[in-house]
Structure formats: C-alpha cells, structure tokens
Amino acid sequence: MQRIINNPDFVVEEYLEGFVKAHGDIVVPTSNPRVLAYREAPVKGKVGIVTGGGSGHKPAFTGYIGKNLVDAAAVGEIFSSPTAKSFYHAIKAADSGQGVAVLYGNYAGDNMNVAMAMEDAADDGIAVRTVVANDDVPSAPVSQREKRRGVAGEILMWKAGGAKAALGGTLDEVIAAAQKAIDNTRSVGIGLSPCTIPAVGKPNFSIEPGKMEFGIGHHGEPGISVQDIASADRMAEMALDTILPDLPFAGGDDVVVLVSGLGATPVMELYIFYRKIEQLLSDKGIRVHRSYVGNYFTSLDMMGITLTLMKLDDELRPLIDLEVYSVGLKQR
Amino acid sequence: MQRIINNPDFVVEEYLEGFVKAHGDIVVPTSNPRVLAYREAPVKGKVGIVTGGGSGHKPAFTGYIGKNLVDAAAVGEIFSSPTAKSFYHAIKAADSGQGVAVLYGNYAGDNMNVAMAMEDAADDGIAVRTVVANDDVPSAPVSQREKRRGVAGEILMWKAGGAKAALGGTLDEVIAAAQKAIDNTRSVGIGLSPCTIPAVGKPNFSIEPGKMEFGIGHHGEPGISVQDIASADRMAEMALDTILPDLPFAGGDDVVVLVSGLGATPVMELYIFYRKIEQLLSDKGIRVHRSYVGNYFTSLDMMGITLTLMKLDDELRPLIDLEVYSVGLKQR
Numbered sequence: 001m002q003r004i005i006n007n008p009d010f011v012v013e014e015y016l017e018g019f020v021k022a023h024g025d026i027v028v029p030t031s032n033p034r035v036l037a038y039r040e041a042p043v044k045g046k047v048g049i050v051t052g053g054g055s056g057h058k059p060a061f062t063g064y065i066g067k068n069l070v071d072a073a074a075v076g077e078i079f080s081s082p083t084a085k086s087f088y089h090a091i092k093a094a095d096s097g098q099g100v101a102v103l104y105g106n107y108a109g110d111n112m113n114v115a116m117a118m119e120d121a122a123d124d125g126i127a128v129r130t131v132v133a134n135d136d137v138p139s140a141p142v143s144q145r146e147k148r149r150g151v152a153g154e155i156l157m158w159k160a161g162g163a164k165a166a167l168g169g170t171l172d173e174v175i176a177a178a179q180k181a182i183d184n185t186r187s188v189g190i191g192l193s194p195c196t197i198p199a200v201g202k203p204n205f206s207i208e209p210g211k212m213e214f215g216i217g218h219h220g221e222p223g224i225s226v227q228d229i230a231s232a233d234r235m236a237e238m239a240l241d242t243i244l245p246d247l248p249f250a251g252g253d254d255v256v257v258l259v260s261g262l263g264a265t266p267v268m269e270l271y272i273f274y275r276k277i278e279q280l281l282s283d284k285g286i287r288v289h290r291s292y293v294g295n296y297f298t299s300l301d302m303m304g305i306t307l308t309l310m311k312l313d314d315e316l317r318p319l320i321d322l323e324v325y326s327v328g329l330k331q332r
Numbered sequence: 333m334q335r336i337i338n339n340p341d342f343v344v345e346e347y348l349e350g351f352v353k354a355h356g357d358i359v360v361p362t363s364n365p366r367v368l369a370y371r372e373a374p375v376k377g378k379v380g381i382v383t384g385g386g387s388g389h390k391p392a393f394t395g396y397i398g399k400n401l402v403d404a405a406a407v408g409e410i411f412s413s414p415t416a417k418s419f420y421h422a423i424k425a426a427d428s429g430q431g432v433a434v435l436y437g438n439y440a441g442d443n444m445n446v447a448m449a450m451e452d453a454a455d456d457g458i459a460v461r462t463v464v465a466n467d468d469v470p471s472a473p474v475s476q477r478e479k480r481r482g483v484a485g486e487i488l489m490w491k492a493g494g495a496k497a498a499l500g501g502t503l504d505e506v507i508a509a510a511q512k513a514i515d516n517t518r519s520v521g522i523g524l525s526p527c528t529i530p531a532v533g534k535p536n537f538s539i540e541p542g543k544m545e546f547g548i549g550h551h552g553e554p555g556i557s558v559q560d561i562a563s564a565d566r567m568a569e570m571a572l573d574t575i576l577p578d579l580p581f582a583g584g585d586d587v588v589v590l591v592s593g594l595g596a597t598p599v600m601e602l603y604i605f606y607r608k609i610e611q612l613l614s615d616k617g618i619r620v621h622r623s624y625v626g627n628y629f630t631s632l633d634m635m636g637i638t639l640t641l642m643k644l645d646d647e648l649r650p651l652i653d654l655e656v657y658s659v660g661l662k663q664r
Contacts, residue, residue, distance in 0.1 A: 003561075004564045015600040207334075265336060266633050270336075271348075274350040298598070301596055303334050330664075
C-alpha cells in the first residue's frame, strides 16, 4: 500500500490533529475529539448548521466548517457514520438558542445516529430539524428519491442553508432553503479506479484497466454500468444525459455546476471534463451562473469524477453567491 | 490508462479552455492561447508579476494568477517549458509601465526561454528582471544552490513578490523581496508512485510497490535514495532532517510550512504528515506562523508529498500575510 500513514487504525485521529493545527484560524477542537467547530460558533442569534459523515472525503466534512457555512461537524471513521454522541455534541457546539439545522447525506448509519442525537438534543430543549441530501441520481429511480444517496450536492445544500442562516433566517427558513437546494440538485459519479481504506490495505472493489464504472457511489457503491473508458467528452455527455432529464433541467435555466475529482484525478482533467459540460449546457440554452471545479468531495485515492448541477431561482442565487471562508471553499 | 481525457495531444488546450470558462471572475485569455492573465492586468502603477512553466502541476501555474499574486502566466506542454514567445506575451500582458518581475523555476528550458523573452521585451523598452526558484534541496549540494530545481517553494516566492508589488514596491524592491523569499525557502519531495503523461500513456519511471523515492523531483527526477516506505512520522523526520540543516533553520525561527500532495495523495494523509512536522518543529522551538496543507503544486497523478519551509523576518511576514484571491490560493 503506497500511502502516507502511521498506524492504519489511527488515521482519523491523526488527520484531525493535523487539521486543527493547520487551520486554527477557522476551526477549533471541542471536548469530543470527533467534533470540530467553527471558531466563532455558536454564532449569537444565528441558527446553527451541523453536518457530519464518514472520513475519507476531504475536504468534506470538516473542510466546510467556516464563515457563512457549517458551524460544527461530526467525524466518523473512514466511510462510516459518526456516532450519535458525536452528532449530539456537534449540535450542542452549534446551538446559540436559535435552533440547529442538521444537513447531511442519506446513509443508513447517519440517519440512525442523527435521529438518536436529535432525541438527546430535544431533552436539552434544542430545536433541531434535518435535511437529508439525496442528489445521487443513479442510486435509485426518481420515483424513489428518498432512497438516493447524498454525494457532492451536499456542498451546495450547506452553502444555501449556511447562507440563509447567516442572513438571519429562522430555523424553518434555513430548513426550507436547504431542502430547496437539494431538491434542485442532481449528481452522478464515474469511477476509474477503486480506493483503498488504510486499515483494510487493499481495494474493497475492483475496476479493471480500460474500464470505468458509471454511476459509482462515493464509497465505491456499484454504479449502473461497467463499460470501456470513454473520452472525457463522452463522459460529459453521459453524465448530462443522466442528470438533465431527472429534475428536469431545461433551456433558460440558470445553474451551478460542481465538478469534483474523487481523490487521485489530476485536476487538469477536471477542467477538460468541465469544458465539455459547459459547451453542452450552452448548446441547450442552460446558463452556468457559477462553477466549482476541483477536489471538493473525494473518496480517498479513487480515480474518477463527479458532476453536480443545481437549478437556481431568485431565492437560491444570492445564497449561493454569499461569501464564504472555509478550508474547502473560499468565495468573496 | 485510467484517465479523463480526449486526444492526449490536446490536453493542455482543452484544460485551458475549461479553466478559463470556470474562472472568468479571476483570469482571462489573451491573444496567445498559451498565456492567461489576471482580469485586472496590467494593474496600473504596479510592477507586473509573471510566471510560467510546464503543465501538469495544477494549480500551478495558472492557478496562482489573481489579486496580489501573479498577473500573467505562460503555459507549456506537459512537463515542458513554455515557449520564449509565450513568456514574452505574458510579460507584455503584465506590464503597466512599471516593469515586470519574472519569477520562475530553475529548469534549463525555462531559463533559455525566459532569457529570449527578456531580449524581446527589452526591445519594447520593458524593464524585466528575474528571480529563479531553487528550493529543492536534494537536487544539488548547498554549495551549488544555483543548480537546484525550483519546486513548491515557488508559490511562496510569488506570494512575497506579488505582495511587494501590490504594496507599491518598485521593480528592484519586488525582485529583492522575491529573491529573499526563495533564499529563505527549502523543499523536499517524497514519491510513492510514478505519474503518467497522457501522450506517453505509461509511467516514464517506476517506483516498486513497498518502496518510496526520497528527494524526488516534480517531474519524477530521481531522488537521493529509494527505500522501503516509512511511516508518515518517519517521512516527516526525514524531510525535516534534510531541510532544516540546509538553510539552516534554528530554534526561535518563525516559519511558513507548505505541505503539498503530488496529485493522487489523499488529502487526509497530508494532514497526518503535517501533524508530525508541526510537532517536530515545536520540539525544536521553531514556530509555525502560517501553514498551507493541500494540493498546491502537483505532478499529474503521482502519489507523494512535498514539504516546503520558509524562514520569515519582519519584511517577509506581512508579505506572506497579505490577502490574495486566486484559484489555487485564497487568503483573507
């Protein structure tokens, strides 16, 4: 295993130590070693924003703690949900008395642990509501959206919810904005290599040389087809063919485009892919209001790419445009 | 080859197209398709900052175009110098009449092409001076620093030179600041896998499983030893043992630490490495004034890491601390 680690069982502890040392201007540790908080949290008079999830997706989740974004994040083991206690402590860290919005991805462990954390928070008199991201189109039919996984679209959900909270929204308003954000967002992933969890020491699935897995999940969940590696342009067409009819997006729409590498993809290639996405959208009369291209939501050392599109309206546009300052996303 | 490309011969053109589409708020194309400029360049009354180099190092070099940083960058083929004409056009794009500082890395092709570009610029009456980065410690003995390669330390050179220019420094003052920045900076790289140039289709060197190459260059130039992969903590010790005596750095120093992945390294592991770096520096009484941990200067899909340290003084500290806004580095 060609990796930069010490004891594979302690990678999460050790990355957190390094992360806090490196980014003390934005994040602070809490009494729970698996919870990091914004250094100004809880922000007085503001609804708190909490997220969390398994590790291995850097800069998600801790990298989105920051100004006008997430107030506290619960950190799980690699590809595993944080504990209920960690979600609870994150809620406590984010709460300034205005309530807390827990905005997270649709995975069984997270759903269970957030539900338990909410019970404990309710006992403390903290108002907590949730939005569960389900933007990964290939993971279930559109008629069963509630079964879909949350992937990189979560970032846009945090962006919208975080902005609404920063602008003084009530808990109900923050939840409504975050829910609209994810309802208007669709994603798809393409995997070109597996990834290796350090404590396992070998890939937990395989992608043969010359093949790609279309519709792959953020933890290597199986996609909808395995096929010969296509050109970047063809991958872009396939990705849009999957996403556009699902919402549907249509000519005249204003969208945000988020292209993320899955960890090992050269960033140059993300731009080659984005170039075609923008062309195809332009051909259809869909306008790109804002784009993000980079390693925004990864899967350890997986080679591959994800495409996320969000349809904007007059409520979402200023929320997406509000300045943010976090490790993973800085926008003026 | 598991990659997201179209024709391997056009990866640079296509990434540039995508890059300009994605980042039109910061960069603009110029009449030379291999030169990108800051959208406010040339900035009136300010010394221009130019850099350039081969492609494959994203976000270097175009990603450091931006506010208080680089005004124009010349873009070469993968791992190859930009042409003399491209450096010349970048100088023209950056020049507002106050002269231009070309701050680049020590490679034969770049040296030759910058020299030719300077002759053309001189014919136009543009004052141009250069600083050549040579921060890669293992690439030559300290007695022959002029032979050393420039690597990730270039970012800190651009940061210092760009800030000095933004603060109204003359060309001589900008050159002096950039020269001091690189004189105070040392780097070392560790490679855990080779990288593959798309047009070649296979790695141009090899690192056996279980081995690491200590002192590797940004294009896979041979390091000083090939040995069994060490723990992250041991890698950190080796890296500091190489860098610290070379300047030398000593207790009481104030430093900037830059840890960069080489492209395919999970970002989590950069933090595990940084954690130990910070501990070891702290043990020696060396204070980390500011740290950067992420994929700041990469080598396509190479797995590996680089460590860069810069010793600060009262002139460099405010230059490093000045706000910047570019694709690769945003700092408030």
